[in-house]
Structure formats: structure tokens, C-alpha cells
Amino acid sequence: MYAELWTFKKDVPTREIEGFEVEARDGSIGKIDEATDDVGRACVVVDTGPWIFGRKVVIPAGTIERIDVDDKKISVALTKEQIKDSPEYDPAQFDEGYRTRLGTYYEPYLH
Numbered sequence: 001m002y003a004e005l006w007t008f009k010k011d012v013p014t015r016e017i018e019g020f021e022v023e024a025r026d027g028s029i030g031k032i033d034e035a036t037d038d039v040g041r042a043c044v045v046v047d048t049g050p051w052i053f054g055r056k057v058v059i060p061a062g063t064i065e066r067i068d069v070d071d072k073k074i075s076v077a078l079t080k081e082q083i084k085d086s087p088e089y090d091p092a093q094f095d096e097g098y099r100t101r102l103g104t105y106y107e108p109y110l111h
Contacts, residue, residue: 005062005103005110008042012067021073022046022059024080029057032074037061041099044074045089056089060106078109 014035022029022044030048033056042061048054059076066075076083087101
């Protein structure tokens with residue numbers, strides 16, 4: 001199950017989704033700042049803008065439900081609150097320990 005969390009459900013051109021709007025189940029949360037399709041580590045970094053005071057969050061690829069290339073929008077299987085309460089993103093601390101904390105946090109929401 002853990003590997004499923006860090007894998008896109010289909011082939012996704014990650015460079016093409018940077019800048020896309022991100023929609024949670026209950027509204028917009030920001031735009032994709034970065035995306036990676038590294039095997040077993042795929043995720044997007046979302047700039048939440050003023051929604052949670054400019055904080056960036058990491059969302060594992062496995063939580064992405066839909067990608068609309070025409071409207072430049074992705075939908076995730078998470079609520080705004082679930083995303084807001086996620087472990088804080090620090091690019092200097094983006095290591096295995098952080099990924100483990102993210103996996104532990106997000107994994108229950110895949111069901």
C-alpha cells in the first residue's frame with residue numbers, strides 16, 4: 001500500500017502539470033509548484049498561497065484522482081483540512097524520515 005501512495009495512477013508528464021490548480025474535495029488549495037515522478041517517490045509540492053499563510057505542502061501522487069490538462073487542474077482525494085494538517089514541508093529536510101512521516105499521515109486517506 002505504501003508504494004501505491006507514492007505512484008501516479010497513470011503516466012503523468014510532471015513538467016506539464018507544474019502551475020496547475022489543485023482542488024481538494026472541498027475547494028481549491030493552491031497551485032503545483034513542483035512535481036516529481038521518481039519511482040516510489042512521486043509527489044507534488046503545492047504552494048497554498050494565502051490559504052494557509054503561504055505554506056507549501058507535499059501531496060503524494062497516489063492521492064491524485066484526476067488530472068484535467070485542458071483546464072490545468074488536478075483533483076486530490078483529500079479535504080482542505082487533511083492537507084492543512086499534513087507535516088510541514090521543508091525542502092532542506094526532504095529526506096526518508098520526512099517521507100515516512102508523510103506516508104504515515106496520508107496512507108489512511110487512500111481508503
